[in-house]
Amino acid sequence: MKQFLTALALGASAVFASGAAQAATLDQVKQKGFVQCGVSTGLPGFSNPDEKGEWTGLDVDLCRAVAAAIFDDPAKVRFTPLTAKDRFTALQSGEIDVLSRNSTWTSSRDATQGLNFTATNYYDGQGFLVRKELGVKSAMELNGASVCTQSGTTTELNVADFFRTNNLQYEVVAFQGQEETLKAYESGRCEVFTSDQSQLYALRLKLANKDDHIVLPELISKEPLATAVRQGDDQWFDVVKWVHYAMLNAEEAGVTSKNVQEMLNSPNPDIRRMLGVEGNFGEQLGLTKDWVARIVSKVGNYGEAFDRNVGAGSPLQIERGKNALWTKGGLQYGPPIR
Amino acid sequence: MTDATFIPADRPFVRAAMLAPEPPPAAVAGFSGWARANLFSGPFNTLLTLVCAAGAAYVAWVLVDFMALRAVWTGANREACVAPGTGACWPFITARFGQLLYGFYPADQHWRPAAVFFVAVALIAPLLIPSAPHKKLNALLFFVAFPIFAFVMLRGGLFGLRPVETRAWGGLLVTLVVATTGIVASLPLGVLLALGRRSKLPLIRFLSIAFIEFWRGVPLITVLFFATYMLPLFLPSGWTIDGLLRALVGVALFSAAYMAEVVRGGLQAIPKGQYEGAQALGLRYWPMMLLIVLPQALKLVIPGIVNTFIGLFKDTTLVAIVSIFDFLGIIRAGFADPNWATPVTVYTGFAFAGVVYFIFCYGMSRYSRFVEERLDTGHKR
Known part of the structure; x- marks a missing residue:
């Protein structure tokens, strides 16, 4: 069914290739006056409506940054909440311009879904949640542990691979749903709960005493959560990709939403180029000279967005880990703006 | 027949009025009679009744306990509801x-859907009550005028309403x-x-x-x-x-x-x-x-x-x-x-x-x- 619909979408978009799919997305967006952004129907810290009905989250902020770069107004975004099933079809059919919905970047999706992944917004991976009282500091100390997992998922296979590769003994206790698995962990049926790390932090909030549990630092699988755009529009692809890199470069250069106005007078040539004081790098992308200044002043740099939505400034308290800048031992690396 | 016509002199009593009807025996009347007939008509039915009543009481207790007794009623964020043993948040x-x-x-426009809702109730209620008058006018208002009213109110864009x-x-x-x-x-x-x-x-x-x-x-x-x-x-x-x-x-x-x-x-x-x-x-x-x-x-x-x-x-x-x-x-x-x-x-x-x-x-x-x-x-x- 899903494959059929995707095939239908691909076929139809091929037939109507002269239509929506190939018109320059950036021009269309400028014309209609807003960015149509696909997000999840609710994933804590990544995209969820807050009490006032405003969408918030790390994925949401990327879309707001794109809107800020184009319109100088982060509110010119319309969010389309999508389920995992219809996210790629929605992108294909032109219902949305950007898919910023915690989608794992894989070769098959890149090749067959008619989309291009722009950049990894969040490096996720499978991790472990344990009770603090066990005194475990690393996944390597989990010899002989009983592990709660959802049955029939890749999560279960990853655990098997990890323990076998590292010659550790373990026992799997598998359950059907996530809530059920979490309940089993909470009631002590097992010592370790495993899922994607960002999920672990979110699920930890649902435990009675969240501070009694810690997420171990190791990642045992690669789940790069990336933003995607439709294939066949390189200009739009560049815009979305460079909005993310701009946020990284801003953080690296220490440009924040608070000091961006002072930074315009900075003597540092990198910062001058980035903020559009020198050169016309934004115009080359089809944006304006001050595109980075717009993003940073309206949405903030990557570090600010991370802290506000999932990091220390949020209830989730996710560590930067692999999502730290490359200068701080992480994987987030923005190519230079020049 | 002879009893009715011949009354001995030593028993001069004659009933002048009808006896008031007795209530039916307790076994068949009132709640206890109903309960006896419908809930406790035999050992098996009695057992079923008791089991079901216990089950219903248990479910009711769980619901009341969770939704009212252990519930938290006020708070500003998740901290209010994280204590162990908390009920509904x-x-x-x-x-x-x-x-x-x-x-x-938009929050400042909430009065619009609220107004539509109250008008809807005001139109539906008399439509559903058989004795309420003016059914034809009422139906005309609800099925023809109301959809237009609701559309304009909710969607806006006319009469100075924000779209x-x-x-x-x-x-x-x-x-x-x-x-x-x-x-x-x-x-x-x-x-x-x-x-x-x-x-x-x-x-x-x-x-x-x-x-x-x-x-x-x-x-x-x-x-x-x-x-x-x-x-x-x-x-x-x-x-x-x-x-x-x-x-x-x-x-x-x-x-x-x-x-x-x-x-x-x-x-x-x-x-x-x-x-x-x-x-x-x-x-x-x-x-x-x-x-x-x-x-x-x-x-x-x-x-x-x-x-x-x-x-x-x-x-x-x-x-x-x-x-x-x-x-x-x-x-x-x-x-x-x-x-x-x-x-x-x-x-x-x-x-x-x-x-x-x-x-x-x-x-x-x-x-x-x-x-x-x-x-x-x-x-x-």
Whole structure:
């Protein structure tokens, strides 16, 4: 069914290739006056409506940054909440311009879904949640542990691979749903709960005493959560990709939403180029000279967005880990703006 | 006979008035009699009664305990509800109450859907009460004037009202809009389709059958999915149809097909003599149907019609898969808010949703019972 619909979408978009799919997305967006952004129907810290009905989250902020770069107004975004099933079809059919919905970047999706992944917004991976009282500091100390997992998922296979590769003994206790698995962990049926790390932090909030549990630092699988755009529009692809890199470069250069106005007078040539004081790098992308200044002043740099939505400034308290800048031992690396 | 006429002198008593009737023996009358007959009529039934009563009491206790006794009533964020042993986290509901009712409708415009709601109640209530006067005017207002009023009020853009796009609608507002439109549109459409399916004109019969079988043959999810994500591919670029409108049309056509089959069931139960009698009186097709056949047929299938309505009301939750946040969808979206993630948030949300859906569905069910009893002339068993 899903494959059929995707095939239908691909076929139809091929037939109507002269239509929506190939018109320059950036021009269309400028014309209609807003960015149509696909997000999840609710994933804590990544995209969820807050009490006032405003969408918030790390994925949401990327879309707001794109809107800020184009319109100088982060509110010119319309969010389309999508389920995992219809996210790629929605992108294909032109219902949305950007898919910023915690989608794992894989070769098959890149090749067959008619989309291009722009950049990894969040490096996720499978991790472990344990009770603090066990005194475990690393996944390597989990010899002989009983592990709660959802049955029939890749999560279960990853655990098997990890323990076998590292010659550790373990026992799997598998359950059907996530809530059920979490309940089993909470009631002590097992010592370790495993899922994607960002999920672990979110699920930890649902435990009675969240501070009694810690997420171990190791990642045992690669789940790069990336933003995607439709294939066949390189200009739009560049815009979305460079909005993310701009946020990284801003953080690296220490440009924040608070000091961006002072930074315009900075003597540092990198910062001058980035903020559009020198050169016309934004115009080359089809944006304006001050595109980075717009993003940073309206949405903030990557570090600010991370802290506000999932990091220390949020209830989730996710560590930067692999999502730290490359200068701080992480994987987030923005190519230079020049 | 002799006793009655001959009274011995030593017993001069004659009763002058009738004895007052005695109440029936306690064993058959009143609550205890009813209970004895219906609940405790034998060892097995007594056992069943006790087991069921214990089960019901246990469930009631669990619900009251969770939803009232251990519940938290005030708080500003998740910290209020994280203590172990906490029951329902009501501040999660109260903090989002406006959102649950109206979705992403701008907060300063909430009076508009509220006004529509009150006008709707003011128009429906007298329509549903048989003794209320001016039925024709009332029906005209509700079925013709009210939709226009509601559309203008909710959508805005006229008379200085700020336009609010339908993608900002949500919560109970969307649930009621989808359900009401589906209910109001599906009954007349369904009646027409049912008549069409029994028509003697081959073209009309064929088209009705094709329509009914097509919409019954595809799942509602597919209909909604197709309308939302496939339709834009087939429309010329630049053409868009409002997302909520697509869902509304999908739901209305879908439920019309089901309604048609329910009504056809009623039509088949009307004896041939009714048709022939009507024809013998010189009635043509439409007067015969409207005056003789349909009133009887629809009366027979009230339970089936209301069943379809209740099913439709609950099926509105499926619009969530095409990115429209109905009442249940907006509650579920609230679960993802890290500021309110607690061990009991999910249960609180679903408990609240359950209560609200129950009120609406049970209300419809009770009203259908009332209508059945009122119209039940001559078929009582």
